[in-house]
Amino acid sequence: MTVRCPTCKAPVVWKDHPYRPFCSERCRLADLGRWFREDYRLPAEEDESGDAPDPELFQ
């Protein structure tokens, strides 16, 4: 059985693979880094789109 590495799309042999579903530690870390950046970016986008805080939140 093989899967596609989520980062680089290379075929990965699933059986006994240390970094599955990634082809390598580098791709595994790259995917983790992508998730961290997306988490980090969300609050900034909310700050830019919201002109003023909702007053009901502070009552």
Ligand SMILES: [Zn+2]
């Ligand atoms: Zn890869």
